[in-house]
Amino acid sequence: MSETTPAAAAEQTAARPVLVVDFGAQYAQLIARRVREAGVYSEIVPHTVSAAEVAAKNPVGIVLSGGPSSVYEPGAPSLDEGILELGVPTFGICYGFQVMAKQLGGEVAHTGLREYGATDATSVVDVPGTLLHGVPTEQNVWMSHGDSVSKAPEGFEVLASTASTPVAAFANAERGLYGVQWHPEVKHSAYGQQVLENFLHRAAGIPADWNSGNVIAEQVDRIRAQVGDAKVICGLSGGVDSAVAAALVHKAVGDQLVCIFVDHGLLRKDERRQVEEDFVASTGVRLVTVDAREQFMSALAGVSDPEQKRKIIGREFIRSFEQAEIDLVKEAQSEGEPIRFLVQGTLYPDVVESGGGSGTANIKSHHNVGGLPEDLQFELVEPLRTLFKDEVRAIGRELGLPEEIVGRQPFPGPGLGIRIVGEVTAERLDLLRDADAIVREELTAAGLDQEIWQCPVVLLADVRSVGVQGDGRTYGHPIVLRPVSSEDAMTADWTRLPYDVLARISNRITNEVKDVNRVVLDVTSKPPGTIEWE
Known part of the structure; x- marks a missing residue:
């Protein structure tokens, strides 16, 4: 060394x-x-x-x-x-x-x-x-x-x-x-x-001296050199990538950074609290929350086609983000400090798979959401651009982010909107949120968080199955468990969860979640099946 x-x-x-x-x-x-x-x-x-x-x-x-x-x-x-x-x-x-x-x-x-x-x-x-x-x-x-x-x-x-x-x-x-x-x-x-x-x-005689501590020090210096005294904004999703990117930038420029968090109503249980309380408490970052739940529910009403749902969610996300950005720009202008930079949680696989583009000319498509407008006149700050996912988690832990954020499973931009097969309604979202929370609780209790890459929980909203609950016939929804193991999301295999864990999950969901009377397991690899159902 x-x-x-x-x-x-x-x-x-x-x-x-x-x-x-x-x-x-x-x-x-x-x-x-x-x-x-x-x-x-x-x-x-x-x-x-x-x-x-x-x-x-x-x-x-x-x-x-x-x-x-x-x-x-x-x-x-x-x-x-x-x-x-x-x-x-x-x-x-x-x-x-x-x-x-x-x-x-x-x-x-x-x-x-x-x-x-x-x-x-x-x-x-x-x-x-x-x-x-x-x-x-x-x-x-x-x-x-x-x-x-x-x-x-x-x-x-x-x-x-x-x-x-x-x-x-x-x-x-x-x-x-x-x-x-x-x-x-x-x-x-x-x-x-x-x-x-x-x-x-x-x-080759190469020393083993590349580690998370060195990366943090290097990126802090680079961010400071790039940003100077200008204001910076970051679209915070609550996911690992945006959280670590924001924490790195905040370490570099402090109160020059403002994070925007759009609550579209498609989040999992307690995710808004994790962002507003846990993330803010661990970083001290200034956070602006946009409550757009009614806006998204209204736009998604009556829509069942998965591709149409994605487009609507992407469009509404852009509108919500833009409005918050406009308000912050006005505030910054009144203070004489323009917002010139936008933080993006781009990872190295994104760079490789896109052909290694420079990433500075236009804002890249927002992951699984639909893309920020090309006419947003900001220069990108991409502190994670050279890193893989596991390295990003290590950086987050080094920065002191809570494990609930750093260790969380990957989650698609459209959120639970593409884990409901059928129309997205407030009632169905509440149902799926409860089932998803049970699955995550049981996997954590069983010590399986490191063995699976993620476990999407899917509600087959347009499918009903006959069941017997409370000595009576029921006609409820099936819930699908999709536990998968993967290193890069390009390929994946279904995770062989212990039968006793599956039994506890099934019993809890059918007992505790209203209108669900059946739990099924997806045992399809990728390919041929994708990780998400929609």
């Missing part, structure tokens, strides 16, 4: 990232996250990046990701050969491993022997060396390939093999070039993170 200040250390680390070159792998973001988990800042770049562009970023290391192609096919993704000549320590994974081998004079062949899933890899050297340091001679790894490196490039030492792959790992320590055929970034590779960290810390 260097003796520099946290801000200087973060600036230095962020200025020299590990670059993850994306060859179209479904795990490119996961690789970047695993690098960060090792205490090293990372960025994703496309495989079309030139050697000059890489050199301009002055990276401390490079990781070549996997990909679905075959290196010998016409038009297969390639790598600027000059990148491997920059003298930057480089680690190839799966397809990236094969690209490195081919470009450096090795041989890659379609052997007809595929390896998918769990595979045993065996060290073929007496001394494991840098890359496989501390790893058993036999290790279980996760493979996904049909091609294999049949001959390592000249000057490379073969480190490991499998039953079907003679060259499963190699190294040229003198040139700082390493690679493995398997996927060390996935949890299924038993020693995958250790192999990755061996490359980062032992081979």
